[in-house]
Amino acid sequence: MTTRAIAVRYGDPSAVELQTIPDAAPGEGRVAIAVRAAGVNPSDAKGIAGAWGRDETKLPLPIGSEVAGVVTELGPGVTDVAIGDEVIAFRVRGGFADRVVTAAANVFAKPPALSFEEASGLLLVGATAWHLLDATGVAAGDCVLVHGASGSVGRVATQLAIVRGATVVGTASERNADAVRALGAAWVPYGDGLAARVRAIWPDGADVALDTVGTDEAVDTSVELVADRGRIATISAFRRGGEAGIRLLGGGPGADPGSAVRAAARQPLVDLAGAGRLRVPVARTFPLTEAAAAIELASSGHPGGKIVIVP
Numbered sequence: 001m002t003t004r005a006i007a008v009r010y011g012d013p014s015a016v017e018l019q020t021i022p023d024a025a026p027g028e029g030r031v032a033i034a035v036r037a038a039g040v041n042p043s044d045a046k047g048i049a050g051a052w053g054r055d056e057t058k059l060p061l062p063i064g065s066e067v068a069g070v071v072t073e074l075g076p077g078v079t080d081v082a083i084g085d086e087v088i089a090f091r092v093r094g095g096f097a098d099r100v101v102t103a104a105a106n107v108f109a110k111p112p113a114l115s116f117e118e119a120s121g122l123l124l125v126g127a128t129a130w131h132l133l134d135a136t137g138v139a140a141g142d143c144v145l146v147h148g149a150s151g152s153v154g155r156v157a158t159q160l161a162i163v164r165g166a167t168v169v170g171t172a173s174e175r176n177a178d179a180v181r182a183l184g185a186a187w188v189p190y191g192d193g194l195a196a197r198v199r200a201i202w203p204d205g206a207d208v209a210l211d212t213v214g215t216d217e218a219v220d221t222s223v224e225l226v227a228d229r230g231r232i233a234t235i236s237a238f239r240r241g242g243e244a245g246i247r248l249l250g251g252g253p254g255a256d257p258g259s260a261v262r263a264a265a266r267q268p269l270v271d272l273a274g275a276g277r278l279r280v281p282v283a284r285t286f287p288l289t290e291a292a293a294a295i296e297l298a299s300s301g302h303p304g305g306k307i308v309i310v311p
């Protein structure tokens, strides 16, 4: 039997309950994974809230897009994954569970250097950050402003930009200043006067701005500091960003989902993390029985790192 967390209605995380269902056998090209850890993202709360529709026929709603675990069963036609492999899987459906079935094409070998907890939170934020850099063409020598450099997407975007040879200024709250500096970026606090604080470091402004926060301040400051609006991207400020004519990325209205870019980014992200060049630190773990609390903290705006469910 599989135990999983599901949302029984659209609304806040109090809609999350545990459910036990018979194990589904993996079909053609699919594998079953014993989940050791599942990454929690703000999008999990958004899905429960109905941000992508409130189709009552989809209830109960499986939750959780990424896991790390051990392969336990292979469906017909699977040749490149073996039973017992320690793996990362993204994107999956219903990852907040002790067992998940997914396409073998979404499964990657877990580098031994990563714990299951670390591995489970790597790919959703990693692929998003990769898309941000790709869409804005971040290259060696660029001055890149990252809004929310202490967040999970922001931390990866900062590290990837530095790997590409860019220089990064990252915004964050004061309590996360050292975390941003530890990535190799300069830290500035967000809030009134942000543009002036960035200009104190870069008098000519920035070449690129990446917004992972979604505030008007992040969009407006980016537009003030970056001359080319094609080199400003947001994953959250779809209305303000659309008005400003900057790049909108992900699942929001009018945004570029970047499905191919994100899918292709998964293996290089796993390789970078395995080589110790990319870290997605875990702030806190929760048991599956506390999935609602995990989702609440992950969507608080200040989780301080990845939130992970350990079933």
Ligand SMILES: NC(=O)c1ccc[n+]([C@@H]2O[C@H](COP(=O)([O-])OP(=O)(O)OC[C@H]3O[C@@H](n4cnc5c(N)ncnc54)[C@H](OP(=O)(O)O)[C@@H]3O)[C@@H](O)[C@H]2O)c1
Binding pocket: 041, 042, 043, 124, 125, 128, 147, 148, 149, 150, 151, 152, 153, 154, 171, 172, 173, 174, 176, 190, 191, 212, 213, 214, 215, 234, 235, 236, 249, 250, 251, 252, 298, 300, 301, 302, 303, 304, 305
């Ligand atoms: N479109 C897509 O494809 C896509 C994909 C993934 C995520 N997202 C969205 O992107 C956002 C970030 O995701 P995440 O996982 O990185 O979240 P996260 O880990 O919670 O990071 C949030 C970041 O925002 C900062 N922040 C919070 N309030 C702020 C404010 N008022 N002004 C400036 N910065 C503020 C936080 O800084 P401090 O904690 O230091 O205060 C932190 O750096 C979420 O809204 C998520 O849903 C979109």
